[in-house]
Amino acid sequence: MPRRIALRRSAAPKTRDRRIRATTTRREARREAAAAAGRCSSSGLPRSGSSTPMESSPTHSSSSSSSLSPPPSPPDRQGRLTTTQLEQLRVEQEVFGIYRLFHGVAPHTRSFMIELWRDKHIEFLTRGLKQLGPSYHVLDANRPWLCYWIIHSITLMGESVNSELEGNVVQFLSHCEDRNGGYGGGPGQMPHLATTYAAVNTLITLGSEMSLSSIHRENMLKFLLQMKDSSGAFRMHNGGEIDVRACYTAISVASILNVLDDELVKNLGNYILSCQTYEGGIAGEPGSEAHGGYTFCGLATMILINEADKLDLPSLVDWVASRQGVECGFQGRVNKLVDGCYSFWQGGVLALAQRLLPIVHKQLESSFISGVQASAECKKSCNFTAEETGQDDNLCRDGTSHPENEGELSDFGFSYIGRHTECDPLFHSIALQQYILLCSQVLEGGFRDKPGKQRDFYHSCYCLSGLSVSQYSWSKEDGGPPLTSSVLGPYTNLLEPVHPLYNVVVDKYYKSHEFFSTL
Ligand SMILES: CC(C)=CCC/C(C)=C/CC/C(C)=C/COP(=O)(O)OP(=O)(O)O
Numbered sequence: 140m141p142r143r144i145a146l147r148r149s150a151a152p153k154t155r156d157r158r159i160r161a162t163t164t165r166r167e168a169r170r171e172a173a174a175a176a177g178r179c180s181s182s183g184l185p186r187s188g189s190s191t192p193m194e195s196s197p198t199h200s201s202s203s204s205s206s207l208s209p210p211p212s213p214p215d216r217q218g219r220l221t222t223t224q225l226e227q228l229r230v231e232q233e234v235f236g237i238y239r240l241f242h243g244v245a246p247h248t249r250s251f252m253i254e255l256w257r258d259k260h261i262e263f264l265t266r267g268l269k270q271l272g273p274s275y276h277v278l279d280a281n282r283p284w285l286c287y288w289i290i291h292s293i294t295l296m297g298e299s300v301n302s303e304l305e306g307n308v309v310q311f312l313s314h315c316e317d318r319n320g321g322y323g324g325g326p327g328q329m330p331h332l333a334t335t336y337a338a339v340n341t342l343i344t345l346g347s348e349m350s351l352s353s354i355h356r357e358n359m360l361k362f363l364l365q366m367k368d369s370s371g372a373f374r375m376h377n378g379g380e381i382d383v384r385a386c387y388t389a390i391s392v393a394s395i396l397n398v399l400d401d402e403l404v405k406n407l408g409n410y411i412l413s414c415q416t417y418e419g420g421i422a423g424e425p426g427s428e429a430h431g432g433y434t435f436c437g438l439a440t441m442i443l444i445n446e447a448d449k450l451d452l453p454s455l456v457d458w459v460a461s462r463q464g465v466e467c468g469f470q471g472r473v474n475k476l477v478d479g480c481y482s483f484w485q486g487g488v489l490a491l492a493q494r495l496l497p498i499v500h501k502q503l504e505s506s507f508i509s510g511v512q513a514s515a516e517c518k519k520s521c522n523f524t525a526e527e528t529g530q531d532d533n534l535c536r537d538g539t540s541h542p543e544n545e546g547e548l549s550d551f552g553f554s555y556i557g558r559h560t561e562c563d564p565l566f567h568s569i570a571l572q573q574y575i576l577l578c579s580q581v582l583e584g585g586f587r588d589k590p591g592k593q594r595d596f597y598h599s600c601y602c603l604s605g606l607s608v609s610q611y612s613w614s615k616e617d618g619g620p621p622l623t624s625s626v627l628g629p630y631t632n633l634l635e636p637v638h639p640l641y642n643v644v645v646d647k648y649y650k651s652h653e654f655f656s657t658l
């Protein structure tokens with residue numbers, strides 16, 4: 140599959156130049172790491188080859204995984220394992236995963252187990268995408284989602300689909316677009332906010348002129364306004380349910396396409412606020428239980444409409460941080476099992492909150508005396524200054540609203556990503572990478588909820604998105620190459636960074652921002 144790395148420098152504004160440099164540095168760093176490891180493919184990825192010395196030599200004994208046993212043979216220099224090695228590794232991975240689920244500590248971690256099996260993932264994902272053709276009938280109302288999960292996953296690994304597949308996807312999504320705006324789950328189906336979000340994120344991730352210009356923004360705005368309820372919230376579809384997911388998908392689409400207006404935002408913040416529970420997290424609708432998926436949707440929406448300071452952020456952060464368990468992964472809600480997909484839903488919330496820490500401190504200070512002490516403690520480790528956090532952001536840092544400081548509604552997603560933080564991650568990022576690579580990664584390609592479950596495209600997308608968020612969680616500037624110590628396993632495991640508000644790869648976001656801000 141061809142790899143497209145070319146980025147046009149010509150009319151790029153300053154910020155974009157900075158991004159291009161960051162991208163180049165990231166790719167160079169990954170390439171250098173691959174070269175040092177003896178894997179010299181042009182993209183820095185392990186390459187599949189034909190016969191290798193490892194394959195023709197006798198395999199190492201299939202002895203136990205005790206730490207007294209001799210160190211395992213590494214995979215060959217091209218990153219391939221023999222069938223016997225693969226089988227042994229699978230058994231070890233299952234045992235390790237199950238062991239971790241019950242005991243929460245690693246018995247013995249073998250270095251080659253923590254490798255990201257890129258080629259296998261790309262193979263699994265590309266095969267899935269090709270199967271989405273006209274004869275596809277499984278999950279028929281979900282095809283835009285499948286496109287997004289697969290194409291976003293491929294892009295996170297620094298690859299892209301070939302132009303024929305891209306053309307097919309753009310054409311297919313055009314058939315799903317309603318002539319009055321929005322996208323349905325398949326051709327001729329009723330437009331729905333979830334599939335609209337999936338279709339728009341797919342087209343932005345593909346990123347070509349053909350792809351971006353296929354979206355009819357005026358109709359989209361009309362559709363979004365139709366989904367707006369008098370309460371301020373949104374419905375998933377005409378006559379459909381109202382919930383926080385609908386609010387997020389509507390606002391994410393409006394913001395990224397640069398059509399967000401006051402009418403869409405009216406009373407929305409109060410609705411989301413009414414979904415924050417006594418636990419600290421956010422529920423799907425008022426009166427329900429807090430859940431990681433909805434907490435992500437609620438917080439991202441509030442940031443995009445510049446009302447994050449209305450939420451009780453200290454209790455939200457506290458609730459989400461407490462969802463990372465001894466197994467190293469995240470659970471979605473209290474008393475439930477960990478699951479790889481929450482690596483993004485919960486990990487993403489903490490990545491967002493990391494850049495809201497000045498508001499968290501202010502809320503703690505103005506609440507009660509123990510809050511002031513906690514804030515002082517926290518400040519000592521975070522070391523904020525006004526200049527560091529104040530670069531063209533319009534979020535209130537004193538917990539109150541200042542309409543005179545407010546910028547254009549569609550700017551909040553853009554200014555958020557350029558923001559600098561001195562704060563360390565709010566979760567254990569290496570532990571999360573362990574869960575994703577050791578328990579969720581399937582060696583034949585793809586990711587799963589947990590050991591014992593089947594791989595699927597949804598979990599592949601959100602495990603990889605969570606992995607990216609974790610790898611960059613120590614970076615003080617968004618998108619800058621992380622230190623090797625922030626990336627578990629070989630540096631070739633490094634993924635592309637995502638824009639955590641929309642969950643699209645940052646470079647793709649910048650390209651779309653440039654495209655839609657000039658229209
Ligand atoms: C953008 C968009 C559409 C976001 C969706 C966000 C999301 C994942 C919401 C979660 C929905 C939910 C209540 C799952 C619980 O399932 P469960 O009971 O099977 O899982 P659990 O035991 O882990 O809670």
Ligand SMILES: [Zn+2]
Pocket residue numbers: 478479480481588598
């Ligand atoms: Zn899941």
